[in-house]
Amino acid sequence: xxxxxxxxRYLITVTGKxxxxxxxxxxxHEYMSWYRQDPGLGLRQIYYSMNVEVTDKxxxxxxYKVSRKEKRNFPLILESPxxxxxxxxxxxSFGASHTGELFFGEGSRLTVL
Amino acid sequence: xxxxxxxxxxxxxxxxxxxTVKCTYSVSGNPYLxxxxxxxxxxxxxxxxxxxxxxLVKGSYGFEAEFNKSQTSFHLKKPSALVxxxxxxxxxxxxxxxxxxxxxxxxxxxxxx
Numbered sequence: 001x002x003x004x005x006x007x008x009r010y011l012i013t014v015t016g017k018x019x020x021x022x023x024x025x026x027x028x029h030e031y032m033s034w035y036r037q038d039p040g041l042g043l044r045q046i047y048y049s050m051n052v053e054v055t056d057k058x059x060x061x062x063x064y065k066v067s068r069k070e071k072r073n074f075p076l077i078l079e080s081p082x083x084x085x086x087x088x089x090x091x092x093s094f095g096a097s098h099t100g101e102l103f104f105g106e107g108s109r110l111t112v113l
Numbered sequence: 114x115x116x117x118x119x120x121x122x123x124x125x126x127x128x129x130x131x132x133t134v135k136c137t138y139s140v141s142g143n144p145y146l147x148x149x150x151x152x153x154x155x156x157x158x159x160x161x162x163x164x165x166x167x168x169l170v171k172g173s174y175g176f177e178a179e180f181n182k183s184q185t186s187f188h189l190k191k192p193s194a195l196v197x198x199x200x201x202x203x204x205x206x207x208x209x210x211x212x213x214x215x216x217x218x219x220x221x222x223x224x225x226x
Contacts, residue, residue, distance in 0.1 A: 102147075
């Protein structure tokens with residue numbers, strides 16, 4: 001089954017404690033992206049990657065890092081989380097045809113105390 | 114630059130009545146337009162897209178959307194709403210040749226029994 005898998009789905013952490021949200025897709029997609037969803041603000045792009053070892057900033061990259069060492073994985077790293085990073089995070093991917101739609105993971109709800 | 118507007122935060126409709134969720138866009142080139150749906154505690158799911166061709170696009174769950182180039186709109190429609198259609202709906206646009214989509218803020222559809 002084609003899917004994008006994120007882990008963890010839920011996480012409560014404290015300010016400053018580094019964490020990683022993993023994302024993996026099994027569709028051999030080139031493009032992967034991270035979004036955060038906040039009430040009233042819709043979806044905002046954090047980082048995206050066009051292919052292995054190619055990453056770029058989205059609209060709200062501050063406080064986040066990403067890496068793309070393998071095609072299937074695109075982890076989101078919060079080096080020193082702060083309460084304003086409390087949000088619902090989504091990973092998404094699509095293939096080389098740029099007419100394609102995005103496939104989304106189920107989301108990771110992060111709370112930073 | 115590309116942008117999307119969903120002018121209604123919330124749409125209320127009675128079950129069995131037709132529904133419309135509005136979306137307008139702005140792009141510099143040819144638009145690739147998408148609708149996604151998000152059910153509670155789930156990721157976004159693709160509903161339908163317009164790339165080229167027929168202005169009326171049919172998608173999943175009985176939804177359709179009409180592309181109107183002169184009004185730069187891509188409204189989502191369904192002839193007869195179901196309570197189970199209650200969800201958050203996102204419109205997205207990509208400028209043809211760009212891989213980066215821009216999302217609207219989302220419209221909450223509430224279908225009353």
